[in-house]
Amino acid sequence: MHRSRSVRHMPAIGAVVALSAGLLTATVPAAHAASGATLPFTSVEAESATSTGTRIGPDYTQGTLASEASGRQAVRLTSGQRVEFTVPRAANAVNLAYSVPDGQSGSLDVYVNGTRLTRTLPVTSKYSYIDTGWIPGAKQHHFFDNSRLLLGQNLQAGDKVAFQSTGTQVTVDVADFEQVDAAASQPAGSVSVTSKGADPSGNGDSTQAFRDAIAAAQGGVVWIPPGDYRLTSSLSGVQNVTLQGAGSWYSVVHTSRFIDQSSSSGGVHIKDFAVIGEVTERVDSNPDNFVNGSLGPNSSVSGMWIQHMKVGLWLMGNNDNLVVENNRILDTTADGLNLNGNARGVRVRNNFLRNQGDDSLAMWSLYSADTNSSFENNTISQPNLANGIAIYGGTDIAVKNNLVSDTNALGSGIAISNQKFLDPFSPLAGTITVDGNTLVRAGAMNPNWNHPMGALRVDSYDSAINATVNITNTTITDSPYSAFEFVSGGGQGYPVRNVTVDGATVRNTGTVVVQAEAQGAATFRNVTASSVGAAGIYNCPYPASSGTFTLTDGGGNSGWNSTWSDCSTWPQPGQGNPDPDPNRNLAKGRPATATGSQDVYTPGKAVDGDANSYWESTNNAFPQSWTVDLGSSYAVRRLVLKLPPSSAWGARTQTITVLGSTDGSNYSTVVGSSGYRFDPATGNTATVSLPSSTNLRYLRLSVSANTGWPAGQFSEVEAYLTS
The missing domain is CATH 2.60.120.260 (Galactose-binding domain-like)
Incomplete structure (x- = not known):
């Protein structure tokens, strides 16, 4: 059962209360190149393309379309308007992130070098506009969706691809251009699902054929040839088998519940196909997930395209030594992946996640601790309700070399937290390593707190943080509010201890570099900041009588030595510093x-x-x-x-x-x-x-x-x- 989204009940404090190398190259500084996934596509923002439409944003206001867009900007097209991208690399396929008004569907005409293709790109609001009224502070969200198309021809860098509205208003966000390899061939000795009666047209129910192929291929490979396969119920009892497709653009399984099992002996390997669901709302009691439960020890998931699920992987039970790598997880109404206790030696690496309705990647140490597990070299864009990466408890956890951008509403880019949600919970212990991460436009105004959450948050929500938390080599750029936040989000004043921040570059943070709202201590070394909005430090613990937060200067710090003086007010972005452009038109591009x-x-x-x-x-x-x-x-x-x-x-x-x-x-x-x-x-x-x-x-x-x-x-x- 999926947990309900975290709700921060912290009262107001007075009035206070290729984005990586090869990805989103139009907007990412070179300093970010070491973080994030190595991806098979290059993304181009619509606002950097040529368009006859209207640019929207930038905007950081919860519940607005631009605030959920990549880069907080997008281009709105009305009928007959177009946006034309310059192809950045050799490509024969494109995936487009877009939004249409609620209740509408339609298509975009596609032009390559001025010639209209016979195929159109479908667009729909079917999987968007999610309401989660049981989550305090949530507004309608999840405005964007993704649609992909094989272009049928090989393009080179410099070619032009245009999308034109044919009647429905479409807001175009970002285009991913990719050179898709030819479909793979069937491995020798494998059992094809079509040999067991699966229908590659997508018309028939292929559920039993998949089950029969899995039973026949124990210890071997189940082959999913190119085609569309419809499953009407989930698979279970999956163990000691490889499920392999011809590639995620060719072999497509249509189901909202792929694997649902509470245990497995393991040895499950899932690779190289797509699973696309039909989840149009979030129902936490439903297992509407690509994987729900357990794959068992020594399993792997790789090369997958996972879309329109509630959760990509909601993992309980024994998943020791699981490897999840090189996948795309798009448009989930809740988490992208959650290690829900009992995860030992799990590696989640080199994945791309976009448009999650909860934490994109999470570890939650319910029932027992997640131990010696890591999130490494992942690229996360546009989680629209919660955090990019969240660690809720656990022992000896690592978050390394990830790239997180454009978080919204109830989340930070990275959260290291003792928020338990349910018992029994295993608080943070051992050493928590947060190294080499890049956070861009991360952090958000929390409507439950009436003040913001920082780009990187350490949160003693339900108990004191006694683990050793080492935050090293961090880059934080364009945070709308603060860079580092230390808080007891449950309002109980639990301390945050044993934190070291060593090596960080902070640029263009909206308010402060350090937002300290809990008792405790942290040491800062080699943290440099530029273009700070209000002051270097906001140090106002809550409750006020709970004790102070001590910042120890370990040397090498610069650009953030001032302190916000008034704990009765929260600084507004840019307050206290000269406006970087006092002559700018405040209304331009605004909603x-x-x-x-x-x-x-x-x-x-x-x-x-x-x-x-x-x-x-x-x-x-x-x-x-x-x-x-x-x-x-x-x-x-x-x-x-x-x-x-x-x-x-x-x-x-x-x-x-x-x-x-x-x-x-x-x-x-x-x-x-x-x-x-x-x-x-x-x-x-x-x-x-x-x-x-x-x-x-x-x-x-x-x-x-x-x-x-x-x-x-x-x-x-x-x-x-x-x-």
């Missing part, structure tokens, strides 16, 4: 909505940076309002309102009221109703000065009249900190 819009003249056109495109409200229906979420509260001093500069736009006056809100619910008038003249002779621009007392996150413009057209119209709305 925009309106009470109505006309045809293709949608709200986002007013923040897309293109003065020739525009929002137009529903006609003949004043008043109409347009709203933008700036992402954080700002002391906005000036608005610049634009209409297209073309002389075809005659002069007009719009009557506008400016309103503001800090929570998106309660709005107050900032500037009362007034007429603003737009004249193409002077650039079709109007400037609005805001009072010095203004502080808002949500900016709303209410239009009650327009002398030139019976609707509200803006081609750009710009918001600035400067007067």
Whole structure:
């Protein structure tokens, strides 16, 4: 049975409360090259491609589409719009991460070097928009999905692949380009599932054929030829056998429950095919998993494509010396993999995980300790409810050379924790090694705490941390809040002890380098920081009477020696430091909505940076309002309102009221109703000065009249900190 998602009940403290080498090369600094998996594909972000669509983001706000996107940005396409990628390497296949509005499905036309393919790429919301109302702090999430296509031709670096919307609005996030090898041949002496009656068309039920092949191949290989195979119930009693396919792009098993067994004598090897499920919601009592239970000792899982499950591998019982490597786990509604106690000598390495609805990789020491096991060289992108990697208890655990990016809501990039969830639980013990990891845009605002979780969190949630925790050679880049957090997340004030942070590079952290909220101690050596948002250290243990957290300077530290002075307030990103770009337009690319819009003249056109495109409200229906979420509260001093500069736009006056809100619910008038003249002779621009007392996150413009057209119209709305 799957546990319910961790819920942090810590009360507020006053008011405080190839991303690797070859992956996502458009956005990853060279310093990250040593971390993460070596992958067979290269990813390109849509926001770095050529597009006629609208860029959304960046955004770190829980529950928004851009906040769940890779790089916190994506490109929205309406009908007829396209995004064109330059192929970064030889490729004959592509996997696309995308989102469509809830309840919709459709397809994208695919063009290669300007020629439309006969095949289209299907897109659907079927596996997205997950609600987990029983998890406090959760909002609807899991907005993205993945769809793949063999292109039928070999492309070279520099070729162009475009995706064009054919009617359904599609938000394109990232494209993975891959050179897929030819299908493998059947191993000599293996038992083919088709010889036992399996239907490679996917029409018939192949469950019994798989069972018969497994029974016949004991000690040998079950061969899954190219094709689609439908299983209607799970397999059990799987032991002493290899299940092998022709490759994960060719041999595809369709089932939401592949193996479900509580024990096995082991020697199970699963390799080189895909298992794609039909899980459209998260039901924790259902074993809707690729593997549920145990494969037994000395088993392995490799070269698999696992998608649309609740959990990839939920492992209980004896899984000693299991190796899980070179797999892709995509679009799970809960964990990617969870070692649920009794794991000894397990190695999880060189896997790629994207779009998990809980921890992407977790060890949970329930009933007995996970021991001498490791997560190494994995690449994790976009866990949208919990942590990238979570270690809940265990003895002598290693987390090494992983790359984690874009965590959301209730999670950190890496969490080392004594949160038990259930008893009996084995707290952290021995030596916990956290080495060589890279965390990018990791950490999130926890709605249950009313303040954030850091990119790397050490958490004495339910008991004191007495293990030796060595955090070495870490790179933390663009954390929206803090880099390292030490906390007793259950609010009981348990100490965090025996922690050493040695060798870390922190760049562009939004608030602080060290967020200390528990009693205890840590030693820091050779930790360098640059572009720190507010201060080096926030040291405010909770409860306040629980004791202090001692930071020992072991030498070699630089760039973070200041301390946040007010424990009654949590620093906002950038607070206390000069803004790196005080003249930037705060509204550009931010999520925009309106009470109505006309045809293709949608709200986002007013923040897309293109003065020739525009929002137009529903006609003949004043008043109409347009709203933008700036992402954080700002002391906005000036608005610049634009209409297209073309002389075809005659002069007009719009009557506008400016309103503001800090929570998106309660709005107050900032500037009362007034007429603003737009004249193409002077650039079709109007400037609005805001009072010095203004502080808002949500900016709303209410239009009650327009002398030139019976609707509200803006081609750009710009918001600035400067007067």
